[in-house]
Amino acid sequence: MSTVQDLSTPHAGPLPGGEGGRTREITYAEALNEALREEMRRDPAVFVMGEDVAVWGGGGIFGVTRGLVEEFGAERVRDTPISEEAIAAVAVGAAATGSRPVAEIMYVDFIGLAMEPIVNQAAKLRYMFGGKARVPLVIRAQEGAGRGNAAQHSQSLEAWFCHIPGLKVVTPSTPADAKGLLKSAIRDDNPVIFLEHKALYFTKGGVPDGDLTIPLGVADVKRVGSDVTVVGVHTMVGKALQAARQLATEGIELEVIDPRSLVPLDEQAIVESVKKTGRLIVSHEAYTRGGYGSEIISRVVEAAFDYLDAPPVRVCARDVPVPYSAPLETAALPQVEDLVTAARALVHNER
Amino acid sequence: MSVDLRTPATIASTAAQLDLREALRLMLTIRLFDEQAVALFRAGEIRGSTHPYIGMEAVGVGVTLALRPTDYVTSTHRGHGHTIAKGGDVRRMMAELLGRSTGYSGGKGGSMHIADMDRHMLGANGIVGGGMGLATGAALTARLQHTGSVAVCFFGDGALEQGVLHETTNLAAIWKLPVVYVCENNQYAMSTRSDWSVAGGDPASRAAGYGIPGLTVDGMDLVAVHSAACDFVERARRGDGPAYLICTTYRYHGHHAADPLNYREREEVERWRQVDPIERVKRAVVDGGVMTAAEVAELERGVEAEIEAAVEFGKASPEPDPDQLMTDIYA
Numbered sequence: 045m046s047t048v049q050d051l052s053t054p055h056a057g058p059l060p061g062g063e064g065g066r067t068r069e070i071t072y073a074e075a076l077n078e079a080l081r082e083e084m085r086r087d088p089a090v091f092v093m094g095e096d097v098a099v100w101g102g103g104g105i106f107g108v109t110r111g112l113v114e115e116f117g118a119e120r121v122r123d124t125p126i127s128e129e130a131i132a133a134v135a136v137g138a139a140a141t142g143s144r145p146v147a148e149i150m151y152v153d154f155i156g157l158a159m160e161p162i163v164n165q166a167a168k169l170r171y172m173f174g175g176k177a178r179v180p181l182v183i184r185a186q187e188g189a190g191r192g193n194a195a196q197h198s199q200s201l202e203a204w205f206c207h208i209p210g211l212k213v214v215t216p217s218t219p220a221d222a223k224g225l226l227k228s229a230i231r232d233d234n235p236v237i238f239l240e241h242k243a244l245y246f247t248k249g250g251v252p253d254g255d256l257t258i259p260l261g262v263a264d265v266k267r268v269g270s271d272v273t274v275v276g277v278h279t280m281v282g283k284a285l286q287a288a289r290q291l292a293t294e295g296i297e298l299e300v301i302d303p304r305s306l307v308p309l310d311e312q313a314i315v316e317s318v319k320k321t322g323r324l325i326v327s328h329e330a331y332t333r334g335g336y337g338s339e340i341i342s343r344v345v346e347a348a349f350d351y352l353d354a355p356p357v358r359v360c361a362r363d364v365p366v367p368y369s370a371p372l373e374t375a376a377l378p379q380v381e382d383l384v385t386a387a388r389a390l391v392h393n394e395r
Numbered sequence: 396m397s398v399d400l401r402t403p404a405t406i407a408s409t410a411a412q413l414d415l416r417e418a419l420r421l422m423l424t425i426r427l428f429d430e431q432a433v434a435l436f437r438a439g440e441i442r443g444s445t446h447p448y449i450g451m452e453a454v455g456v457g458v459t460l461a462l463r464p465t466d467y468v469t470s471t472h473r474g475h476g477h478t479i480a481k482g483g484d485v486r487r488m489m490a491e492l493l494g495r496s497t498g499y500s501g502g503k504g505g506s507m508h509i510a511d512m513d514r515h516m517l518g519a520n521g522i523v524g525g526g527m528g529l530a531t532g533a534a535l536t537a538r539l540q541h542t543g544s545v546a547v548c549f550f551g552d553g554a555l556e557q558g559v560l561h562e563t564t565n566l567a568a569i570w571k572l573p574v575v576y577v578c579e580n581n582q583y584a585m586s587t588r589s590d591w592s593v594a595g596g597d598p599a600s601r602a603a604g605y606g607i608p609g610l611t612v613d614g615m616d617l618v619a620v621h622s623a624a625c626d627f628v629e630r631a632r633r634g635d636g637p638a639y640l641i642c643t644t645y646r647y648h649g650h651h652a653a654d655p656l657n658y659r660e661r662e663e664v665e666r667w668r669q670v671d672p673i674e675r676v677k678r679a680v681v682d683g684g685v686m687t688a689a690e691v692a693e694l695e696r697g698v699e700a701e702i703e704a705a706v707e708f709g710k711a712s713p714e715p716d717p718d719q720l721m722t723d724i725y726a
Contacts, residue, residue, distance in 0.1 A: 173499070
């Protein structure tokens with residue numbers, strides 16, 4: 045059974061040093077909080093809105109917006125009613141007129157109520173108006189399972205947004221990535237769907253001091269290996285690193301790649317890795333059917349078919365609503381052992 | 396129940412300040428533009444669909460003349476009138492309808508997606524209720540950046556039944572945002588009669604539920620629309636929050652240029668044409684000594700020539716190059 049400890053993401057290598065090369069150990073939630081705080085200080089057009097972002101527990105159900113209302117006031121840190129469509133729709137209108145909203149949808153599962161403004165307004169205004177509009181909007185939401193939140197509070201829905209031209213989609217797995225990517229997302233002139241993972245909020249990692257920005261569209265090789273490429277999203281990065289440590293004792297070396305943003309996707313990094321290893325596993329907590337892993341596999345097959353020694357494999361969630369009970373939830377989600385088994389089978393040609 | 400906050404004196408004052416000649420010019424431009432659009436659609440020169448604003452000119456013009464250039468407007472699928480009223484260029488509009496590279500969107504949007512961001516016209520919109528968030532968000536920018544701008548959201552009676560109207564009205568009311576929601580009740584959402592689809596009778600009565608003013612006016616009467624709009628726009632600008640302005644009006648044509656029109660009687664259309672908003676303004680300017688009948692005729696000929704020139708400009712413009720297909724997706 046997964047615990048928060050299991051889900052932590054160790055670092056493959058040293059992080060780029062910040063000012064003076066100093067790095068602090070902070071949580072993923074604290075890193076996101078720093079990103080928001082720094083960007084709000086830097087640019088008065090940035091503001092935050094969403095359900096329970098200001099008052100509840102000092103700011104946000106996971107503390108991501110903690111303390112912001114004290115520093116920036118209630119005008120720029122706006123608690124909203126439970127109106128997801130209005131949150132997204134009003135944020136689009138604010139973004140199109142010169143603001144830089146960071147709107148929060150508390151659980152990505154609730155975003156079905158807000159799909160119209162995201163899909164038909166935010167993503168399309170620029171194109172429909174022949175390039176005359178800019179929509180510098182960030183929609184933050186958290187997704188993922190592992191906490192017993194059951195079917196309407198545990199989904200991973202990133203594929204919905206990857207399907208829509210005009211949106212960018214970001215999925216950080218470490219505190220440093222969370223901070224650097226959120227700062228870049230806020231500075232981006234396009235609508236960015238910024239998806240956090242609820243089980244990662246309290247995991248710790250090194251975050252360099254200073255103005256840390258990480259460009260969207262650049263993957264991070266979290267572990268170098270020669271035998272199997274594992275492309276993981278969110279918690280599956282950490283699980284892949286655990287599987288790699290286990291398999292290393294058997295002489296199987298995994299290369300673990302975190303794309304960090306799914307749109308734009310660093311296809312080259314993934315393809316280059318597969319050309320080296322000849323084997324590919326994609327892994328996410330999103331449902332297998334129609335998941336973004338299938339898109340990654342398609343791209344690799346199109347770009348590097350001749351390099352593949354075995355059919356690519358999806359180690360993703362089962363196609364079932366996320367169940368409540370611990371053993372059922374664990375069975376629905378891809379686990380370290382599933383990655384280990386899949387990698388062994390690929391290497392030993394057991395398919 | 397409508398709540399009219401105006402006094403006879405304020406109504407007379409806004410009427411006196413209204414530039415009737417400019418209003419008439421804009422109303423004629425809208426009508427002649429859309430008559431051409433319908434003709435071009437029937438001739439097969441406009442693709443997809445086009446939704447004429449003919450009959451509703453007093454609403455778009457009456458409201459927009461209550462605005463400053465920096466105020467925002469969001470529109471609907473029936474958006475030509477709002478764009479023209481906000482100062483849009485009919486040549487670039489017609490070119491867009493004809494799918495040409497010189498159009499507002501370079502041919503990427505068509506009739507339902509014309510915006511003039513420089514004039515704070517935030518676009519026609521193909522989604523019923525799609526403008527509500529945009530207008531309310533524009534009002535939030537105005538509030539956060541202290542610009543003094545107001546946003547006007549035009550929407551049809553069909554959008555009275557969309558959930559987003561409730562969410563955005565509620566949010567604008569509790570935040571006291573400077574936005575005015577203007578319903579163009581043209582009696583039909585495609586074939587669906589608004590006197591059947593709208594529960595509770597007069598839609599203006601819903602405003603009381605949000606603690607905001609709501610007023611229903613004769614949408615075929617330019618002065619009535621303008622006076623009410625001035626009142627609500629300035630109220631919003633003062634920081635007193637949103638309002639509902641319901642304009643009772645009628646579209647002479649169908650929902651779009653290919654409407655079967657099997658759901659209403661010809662006599663009904665004739666009754667509404669008896670209170671035509673443009674004819675009423677023509678009579679008012681002549682009776683009031685603002686213009687002579689000859690000047691009105693000259694104005695109309697000038698507008699006709701402008702629309703003909705717009706059609707010629709559009710037809711003479713090139714279609715977009717295929718290499719433009721994948722541009723403008725991301726900034």
